Amino acid sequence: MTKDANPARPADHDGDRRGTPVGRRVVLGMLAAGAAGVAAAPYLQRAYDETLGAAAQNDPTGLSGLLPAGGGFRYYSVTGSVPDKDEHSYRLTVDGLVRHRASYRLADLRALPQTRLVRDVQCVTGWRVPRTPFEGVRLATLLDAAGVRPEAKAVRFTCFDGAYSESLTLEQARRHDVLIALRMQDRPLGHDHGGPVRLYVAPMYFYKSAKWLSGITVTDHVQPGYWEQLGYDVDAWVGRSNGRDDVPTT
Ligand SMILES: Nc1nc2c(c(=O)[nH]1)N[C@H]1C(S)=C(S)[C@@H](COP(=O)(O)O)O[C@H]1N2
Ligand SMILES: [Mo]
Numbered sequence: 001m002t003k004d005a006n007p008a009r010p011a012d013h014d015g016d017r018r019g020t021p022v023g024r025r026v027v028l029g030m031l032a033a034g035a036a037g038v039a040a041a042p043y044l045q046r047a048y049d050e051t052l053g054a055a056a057q058n059d060p061t062g063l064s065g066l067l068p069a070g071g072g073f074r075y076y077s078v079t080g081s082v083p084d085k086d087e088h089s090y091r092l093t094v095d096g097l098v099r100h101r102a103s104y105r106l107a108d109l110r111a112l113p114q115t116r117l118v119r120d121v122q123c124v125t126g127w128r129v130p131r132t133p134f135e136g137v138r139l140a141t142l143l144d145a146a147g148v149r150p151e152a153k154a155v156r157f158t159c160f161d162g163a164y165s166e167s168l169t170l171e172q173a174r175r176h177d178v179l180i181a182l183r184m185q186d187r188p189l190g191h192d193h194g195g196p197v198r199l200y201v202a203p204m205y206f207y208k209s210a211k212w213l214s215g216i217t218v219t220d221h222v223q224p225g226y227w228e229q230l231g232y233d234v235d236a237w238v239g240r241s242n243g244r245d246d247v248p249t250t
Contacts, residue, residue: 012125013076013207013227072129073121075192078226082161082191082212090196092180096156096218099147106196109182112137117177117202120249122238124205128246134200136181140174142216154222157199158215166199166210166225167234170218177202177250180213203250204236 087106094102116135122128143155148170155173157166172178181200182189189195194211201208207227228234233241239248 013078014074014125072127073193074123074127077161077211079161079163084191085160085196085212085214092197092214092216094142094146094216094218096216097149097152097220098143098218099149100145102142102146104142106182109137109180109197112141114182115176115179116183117179117200119177119202120247121206122246122249124207124232124236124242124244132184133186134179134181134202135183135186136179136197136200138176139178139180139199139216140176142180143170143173143218146218148218151220152218154219156215156217156219156223157210157213157225158217159210159212160214161212164210164212164226165223166208167219167222167228168201168208169222172201172235175203181209201236203238203248205232205238205242207232208236 090106092104092109094104114135115138116133118131118133120128120130121132139155153170155168155170157168159165168178179200179202181198182196184190184193184198184200189198194209194213197213199208199210199213207225210225222234224234235241237248238244238250239246
C-alpha cells in the first residue's frame with residue numbers, strides 16, 4: 001500500500017470531520033451493525049448504510065469515516081448536512097461555453113439513453129470496492145445536446161451541498177466511461193451516495209465522482225476542484241496519480 005507516498009498531499013479526507021458529537025453507544029452500535037451486516041440480507045445492508053450516513057455527518061471523531069459503510073463504501077461529505085432533492089426539486093443545469101443552456105429534471109435524465117458500467121471503485125485514501133454497477137447518462141450526451149463552443153477546453157462540476165466541486169478536461173469529459181449517474185449498485189442513488197444524481201468518472205480516483213451534482217459548466221480552462229485545491233492531483237487516473245500505484249479501475 002502506498003498511502004501517504006506523496007509528501008505533498010494534505011491530510012487525507014478521512015481526517016476532516018466536524019459537527020456535534022455522536023455518543024459512543026451510537027458508534028459501537030454501528031460497529032455491531034457492521035458485523036451483523038456481513039451476513040445480512042440486502043435490506044439490512046441498506047438500513048445500515050443510512051444509519052452510518054446520518055451519524056457520519058455529525059462525527060467529529062472521524063471514527064465513522066473509518067468504518068466500512070454498506071458494501072465497503074465509506075460515507076464522505078465536506079459539509080455538515082446536505083439538503084434532500086427529489087423528483088420535484090432536483091435540477092441539473094448545463095451552462096457556460098455552450099450554444100444551448102439546459103436544465104434537466106430527473107425525468108428528463110431518465111428519458112435519455114442509459115449506460116451501465118461495472119468497475120472497481122478506488123478511493124485515494126486506500127479503500128477499494130470491487131465491481132460496482134453505476135448507471136446513467138453519458139456526460140458526452142449532455143455536452144453534445146448543449147453544443148459545446150470551439151473555444152471550450154474543460155468542464156466544471158458543482159454540487160448542491162454548496163461546497164464541493166470537480167473538473168475534467170473536455171477530452172476526459174467525453175470519455176464513454178464518464179456518466180451522470182442516476183443509479184448505483186442497481187438501485188436509485190441514495191442520498192448518502194450523492195443522490196439523486198452524482199458524477200461517475202470510472203477511470204479516476206473516487207473524489208472525481210462528485211456527489212449531489214447540480215451544475216455542469218463548460219469553461220475555457222480547468223479549474224481545480226475542492227480536494228485539488230488542497231493538493232490532490234487534477235488528473236486523477238487510478239494507479240497513475242497522487243503518488244499511488246493501485247491497480248487501474250478500467
Ligand atoms: N459532494 C461531494 N462529493 C464527493 C465527496 C464529498 O465530500 N462531497 N467526496 C468524494 C470522495 S473523496 C469519495 S471517496 C467519494 C465517496 O463516495 P461515497 O460517499 O458514495 O462512498 O465521493 C466523492 N465525491
Ligand atoms: Mo475519496
